[in-house]
Amino acid sequence: MEVGQLQRSFIEYMSSLFNEGFLDAQFSQLQQLQDESNPDFVVEVVSLFFEDSERLLNDLTMALDQPNVDFKQVDAHVHQLKGSSSSVGAQRVKNCCVPFRSVCEEKNTEACLRCLQQIKQEYLLVKNKLQTLFELEQQIVAAGGAIPMMQ
Amino acid sequence: MGSNVLRQSAQAYLLLVFLFVIVVVSLCAFIIIVFKAAKREMFLCAALIKQVESTNQAERKSITKSLAFAAASHDIRNGFGIITCLINHCLNEASPDSETASNLQLINNETTSLLGILNSVLDASKIEAGKMPLKVEEFDLAELLENIVDLHYHRAIEKGVDLVLDPGDGSLSTFRSVKGDKVKIMQIVSNLVTNAIKFTSEGHISVKVSVSKPSKDNALIVCNRHSPLNCLTRLCTKQKCCCNTLNEFPAIQKNPNCMEFTFEVDDTGVGIPKDKQKHVFENFVQVKETTYGEEGYGLGLGIVQSMVHLMGGEIKIVDKEDGERGTRFQFNIFLTSCVPVSVVEAEEQETNTQNHGLRSYLYHHLGLPFRSSPSRSEGYHVVLFLVEEKRRKVLSRAISKMNIKVSEVGKINEFVQTLDRIKRKLDLSSSSLEKFEVNLNLTSGDTNEVASGTKDTHDQAIPHCKRSNSNGSSNFIIIIIDSQAGPLSELSSPVVNFKKDLQNLSCKVVLLQDHVSSSSQPPLPPFDYVFQKPLHGKRLYEVLRLLSEYRNSSIQHDRTKTDQEIEFQELDSDALPKCQLEEIVINDCNKRSSTSKDFKGKKVLVVDDQPILRMYASKSLQKLGADVDVSENGKDACDKVLKSLKDMSEGYDDSNRTYDFILMDCEMPVMSGYEATRLIRVEEKKHGIHIPIIALTAHTMDDEMKLHIKDAGMDFHLTKPLNVQQLYDLINNIQF
Numbered sequence: 001m002e003v004g005q006l007q008r009s010f011i012e013y014m015s016s017l018f019n020e021g022f023l024d025a026q027f028s029q030l031q032q033l034q035d036e037s038n039p040d041f042v043v044e045v046v047s048l049f050f051e052d053s054e055r056l057l058n059d060l061t062m063a064l065d066q067p068n069v070d071f072k073q074v075d076a077h078v079h080q081l082k083g084s085s086s087s088v089g090a091q092r093v094k095n096c097c098v099p100f101r102s103v104c105e106e107k108n109t110e111a112c113l114r115c116l117q118q119i120k121q122e123y124l125l126v127k128n129k130l131q132t133l134f135e136l137e138q139q140i141v142a143a144g145g146a147i148p149m150m151q
Numbered sequence: 152m153g154s155n156v157l158r159q160s161a162q163a164y165l166l167l168v169f170l171f172v173i174v175v176v177s178l179c180a181f182i183i184i185v186f187k188a189a190k191r192e193m194f195l196c197a198a199l200i201k202q203v204e205s206t207n208q209a210e211r212k213s214i215t216k217s218l219a220f221a222a223a224s225h226d227i228r229n230g231f232g233i234i235t236c237l238i239n240h241c242l243n244e245a246s247p248d249s250e251t252a253s254n255l256q257l258i259n260n261e262t263t264s265l266l267g268i269l270n271s272v273l274d275a276s277k278i279e280a281g282k283m284p285l286k287v288e289e290f291d292l293a294e295l296l297e298n299i300v301d302l303h304y305h306r307a308i309e310k311g312v313d314l315v316l317d318p319g320d321g322s323l324s325t326f327r328s329v330k331g332d333k334v335k336i337m338q339i340v341s342n343l344v345t346n347a348i349k350f351t352s353e354g355h356i357s358v359k360v361s362v363s364k365p366s367k368d369n370a371l372i373v374c375n376r377h378s379p380l381n382c383l384t385r386l387c388t389k390q391k392c393c394c395n396t397l398n399e400f401p402a403i404q405k406n407p408n409c410m411e412f413t414f415e416v417d418d419t420g421v422g423i424p425k426d427k428q429k430h431v432f433e434n435f436v437q438v439k440e441t442t443y444g445e446e447g448y449g450l451g452l453g454i455v456q457s458m459v460h461l462m463g464g465e466i467k468i469v470d471k472e473d474g475e476r477g478t479r480f481q482f483n484i485f486l487t488s489c490v491p492v493s494v495v496e497a498e499e500q501e502t503n504t505q506n507h508g509l510r511s512y513l514y515h516h517l518g519l520p521f522r523s524s525p526s527r528s529e530g531y532h533v534v535l536f537l538v539e540e541k542r543r544k545v546l547s548r549a550i551s552k553m554n555i556k557v558s559e560v561g562k563i564n565e566f567v568q569t570l571d572r573i574k575r576k577l578d579l580s581s582s583s584l585e586k587f588e589v590n591l592n593l594t595s596g597d598t599n600e601v602a603s604g605t606k607d608t609h610d611q612a613i614p615h616c617k618r619s620n621s622n623g624s625s626n627f628i629i630i631i632i633d634s635q636a637g638p639l640s641e642l643s644s645p646v647v648n649f650k651k652d653l654q655n656l657s658c659k660v661v662l663l664q665d666h667v668s669s670s671s672q673p674p675l676p677p678f679d680y681v682f683q684k685p686l687h688g689k690r691l692y693e694v695l696r697l698l699s700e701y702r703n704s705s706i707q708h709d710r711t712k713t714d715q716e717i718e719f720q721e722l723d724s725d726a727l728p729k730c731q732l733e734e735i736v737i738n739d740c741n742k743r744s745s746t747s748k749d750f751k752g753k754k755v756l757v758v759d760d761q762p763i764l765r766m767y768a769s770k771s772l773q774k775l776g777a778d779v780d781v782s783e784n785g786k787d788a789c790d791k792v793l794k795s796l797k798d799m800s801e802g803y804d805d806s807n808r809t810y811d812f813i814l815m816d817c818e819m820p821v822m823s824g825y826e827a828t829r830l831i832r833v834e835e836k837k838h839g840i841h842i843p844i845i846a847l848t849a850h851t852m853d854d855e856m857k858l859h860i861k862d863a864g865m866d867f868h869l870t871k872p873l874n875v876q877q878l879y880d881l882i883n884n885i886q887f
Contacts, residue, residue, distance in 0.1 A: 018240070025236040029875070033770045041770060048763050079818075083849055083871060084763045091233065098226055 003145035010136045011148055017133070022126050027089025031149070046130055049088045053123055056081045060116055064109065074112065075104045081119070092122045221853075224269060231266050235259065285332045285461060289489055292336075292360070292412070293327040297688035299340050300358060304685050307348050308665070312418075313355040313539040314344070316687040318549040322362040326410055331486040335458045340414065342451040343480050347418035351477065354419030355541040365411040365485060408488045415469075419477040428468045432456045459484060534569060534630040536560040536642075537663075546686065553695070563637050563645075570649045573628070628658045629697060631686070632678075634665070643678070659697055750882070751776035754808060758788040758824065759816040759847065764871065768814055768847075771875045780810070785822030788815065789830050796838050812843040812882065814873075815865065825863035832864040843885050845878070847871055 017023045034041040056077050063074050082097035096119045103111035137147050238259050245251040300316045307314040318324065340358065347356045423431060432452050459466045459482045466482035533550055535557060537543040547557040558573075560566045630649075632642055646660055662678040663686055680697075682690050755777045759765045769779040782788035795809040813831075817824040828844050835841060846860045846868040860868050867881055 018237075024233060025240050028240065029771075030767065033767075033774055035774075038770070045763060045766055048766065052761070052763060079849070080761060084761055086849075087761070087764045087767050087871065087873075098229070102222065 003140065003143045006136065006140045006143060007145055007148050010133075010140060013133060013136060017129055021091050022129055023089045024091040025089070026087060030089060043134060045088060046134075049084055049090070050127060052084050053081060053093075056084075057116075057120055057123065064112055064116060069107075069109055069112070071104050071107050075101060078104060090123075090126045093119060093126055096122050220273075224273060227269060228266070231262055234262055238262070286334065287330055288333060289328065289330050290333040291327050292329050292331075292486075293323050293688060295333060295337060296323075296340065296358060296360065299337060299344065300685065300687065303341070303344050303348060305665075307356060308684075310348060310351070311353055312348065312351050313542055314348070314685065315355055315357045315539075315542045315545050316685070317357045317359040317545045318552075318687075319359045319361045321549070321552050323360045323412075326362045326412075326488045326490065328489040329410075329412075329486040330489060331484070332462070335462070336484070339455050339458055339482070340416070342455050343416040346451065347416055347420065347478070351418045351420030354477070355539060356416065356418040356420075357541060357545065359415045359417070361413050361415075362410050363413070365409060406487055408491060409485050410488050411464075411483050412486055413481065413483045415479060415481050417471075417477065417479040419475070422476050423468060423478050431468075432466070455482075462486075531555045532558070532573065532628045534558045534560060534566075534573070534628065536566050536630065536632045536636055538633050538636050542685075546691070549691075550695070555695070563641060566636075566642075567645045570630075570645055574649060629694065630658065630660045631663065631694065632660065633663050633684075646678075661694055661697075753777045753811040754780070756780045756782060756788060756791060756810045756813045758782040758785070758814065758819070758827070760784055760819040761816075764816070764847075764873070768873050771873065771878075775875075775879070784819045785815075785824055785827030787821075788813070789822065789827045792831050792842070793834050796834055796840075800838055809840070810842055812845060812885070814845050814847055814878075816871075817846055817848040817860075824865075825859070828863045828865050843867070845869060845881065847873065 018027075030042050030045055060074060060077050060081075063070060063077065078097050078100045082094055082101070085091075085093040085097065096115065100112065100115040100119065103115055140147055238255055242252060242255050242259075245255060296316060300314055304314050344356065344358065432455075456466050462484040464482055464484040466480065469479045469481045471477060471479050533555055535543055535547055535550075537546070537559075538561070540561065543559050543561065547559050550557050558569050560569050630646065632646075634642075636642060650658055650660075659679045661680045661682055663682055663684050665684055680694075682694060686694065750772060753776075755772050757765055757768045757772070757779055758781070759768065760783055765781050765783075769781055772779050780791065782791055792810065792813070799809045815824040815828060824846060828846075831842070831844070844865045844867075846863075846865040847870075848856065848860075848868060849871045857868070866885075869877055869881070
């Protein structure tokens with residue numbers, strides 16, 4: 001595919017991510033920080049986010065599996081997840097964390113498990129989307145073009 | 152004798168029995184009464200306990216409700232934050248003049264107003280709980296009022312009601328710079344104005360402020376608090392007086408710069424029936440009979456009253472003159488003036504003029520020295536052609552207070568007559584120009600007598616020679632025309648005729664329009680300027696500044712200008728010459744260029760347990776040129792700071808500096824941000840320096856959090872995720 005087409009589909013894809021609420025303004029802030037001295041900044045941060053989130057989700061699953069659930073621990077994990085997702089701009093993941101915290105305070109295991117399920121879904125979705133986005137970026141670079149900046 | 156004794160003893164016996172019976176009966180009665188009383192008491196006790204129980208329950212319910220509400224509002228605010236972020240994002244992408252941009256701006260405004268509703272409900276509960284502090288800051292009260300009126304103006308006009316900002320006696324312009332709670336005052340006035348708009352369908356609404364020295368009457372209220380009569384009445388009526396506000400009273404009064412600001416919001420609407428007037432200030436009460444199709448929560452006036460009380464004032468409904476319909480709300484508050492009152496008084500005595508407002512405004516805001524008030528003989532003249540009567544009267548009063556002659560016109564035929572009259576006077580004065588200079592000295596006595604009225608009275612066809620001279624040739628004329636007054640062609644023809652006969656006179660014509668967009672074509676001649684309605688405050692001063700431009704330029708310049716203007720009129724309207732288009736443009740230059748290295752050379756420490764946030768913050772700062780160090784937890788941060796402090800004190804050169812500021816996350820493992828800050832502060836004392844520490848937290852900034860942060864020793868706070876613009880502004884404020 002030629003560069004122009006790739007770039008157009010990149011922009012379309014990116015806009016759709018914003019429109020559908022997968023990403024928010026924070027993500028564009030991240031993009032603005034990327035420059036020639038740090039060409040892979042966004043990828044680095046996002047990979048960090050993936051690692052971090054997977055670890056947290058695992059910890060959450062284990063914590064909720066216990067017969068005596070330690071809700072404080074669960075709350076702490078969710079707080080962390082909320083923080084990291086909001087700093088990356090993963091809006092839908094962050095929004096899932098909010099009800100999670102309130103059911104945690106109510107110490108409702110059932111509801112917590114449901115929330116966890118939802119967060120996992122959202123996380124997988126956003127991970128997929130971001131990975132697709134990065135692949136598109138790589139294709140553009142391989143074809144010799146420049147990655148268009150979203151203003 | 153024995154039978155006597157027997158009889159008597161029988162009687163005595165009877166009496167004894169009788170006595171006994173009475174005693175028994177009364178004892179029984181007593182026991183029964185006591186028993187009943189005890190039963191009643193038990194019943195009352197049980198009822199009391201039940202009552203207390205249910206009150207406690209209700210209180211608990213309301214506490215949990217407010218907690219839940221606070222939590223929900225946090226999330227709602229989050230949601231709003233997201234919406235606003237996205238809207239700003241879209242605004243950046245849309246072209247600034249397109250409909251999209253203005254629509255987005257309207258959405259933004261709606262979001263803000265929704266947030267406002269949310270906040271007002273929160274406020275109501277806060278006020279009830281007694282937790283509503285006054286946030287004191289310096290601001291410009293006149294500008295605030297202008298903004299409020301501008302905000303509500305279009306909505307009022309849509310309903311067919313004119314919203315007028317009445318400068319009153321001009322005292323507001325002298326005391327415009329004040330210290331007080333800007334947000335609350337804005338809320339109060341906005342609330343009153345929105346109510347007025349809601350309940351008025353024709354006529355006008357006027358907002359007026361006047362300033363005066365606080366009267367002694369209010370001081371009396373304070374003294375009365377302790378009088379025995381007052382105590383007694385309080386006891387009898389079981390009223391709780393607002394002791395808090397009265398405590399603040401003496402404090403405010405003692406300040407010599409404290410002035411009393413009386414606000415009035417007057418409308419010509421449906422009015423409030425006398426019996427309901429007291430009730431409207433109660434929470435959740437709205438006068439239902441007269442609200443046809445109007446919604447509202449009934450919260451406004453209750454909150455307004457509480458806020459006015461907080462600022463030491465009173466709000467009430469004032470009776471209007473007979474025959475006038477509508478309502479007039481009046482409230483007074485006490486604010487500290489930033490301009491020392493004594494200075495103002497001295498100046499006023501010196502120059503003996505009330506022109507202070509215009510002069511100070513022009514000097515401070517527009518940078519123009521308006522050397523002294525123009526005396527009548529200079530001959531300024533303003534022709535006001537406005538449709539709305541109240542606005543016309545208000546403006547003409549305001550302008551004439553500045554010693555400028557005003558002619559009021561309401562209809563087109565009056566307009567034509569007025570222009571003719573002025574022309575005739577000019578012809579006369581121009582013919583007797585030489586006499587003018589001589590007569591000036593002689594007729595200076597007449598100036599006061601003649602030019603005292605604000606309305607241009609109907610002169611005789613040929614006015615008295617002396618009189619016309621003492622009136623002064625109106626050298627500079629501004630004609631202000633409301634575009635609603637009639638079709639443009641009808642408006643422009645008398646103006647064109649007028650301008651044709653100009654001689655040693657300069658005339659500028661200002662057209663007032665509803666919407667002025669930046670890319671509109673320059674106005675067709677003979678209109679020189681286009682201003683946006685409503686005409687008040689800043690815009691009014693801009694228009695009047697045109698007069699001062701005349702002053703500074705010499706007469707010859709004016710002559711050439713007029714010649715040019717006449718020339719232009721003969722041109723075809725399509726070939727537009729360079730007509731000046733003046734508009735007020737508010738520049739929002741808050742954006743910094745992203746390539747500026749403003750933090751160059753600054754050493755910063757970023758402390759956060761989450762690697763992503765650490766990376767983000769440090770990258771953002773590095774982009775601004777700072778030298779960033781990171782720490783994972785409080786302990787590590789503490790060690791780093793302590794080490795740098797030690798190095799600094801031991802080093803002999805300045806290269807070992809400590810950190811310029813620290814970004815500290817609050818909740819971290821091993822050692823929290825609060826703990827670390829406390830330790831750092833202790834260490835700092837030994838070296839005698841103070842590093843600004845900025846707290847980063849994901850929680851909402853309520854008062855408890857703020858206290859917590861202040862306790863630990865942190866200086867400022869920001870919410871996560873880090874907003875670089877906010878950080879930038881904050882750091883800049885620290886520097887200067």
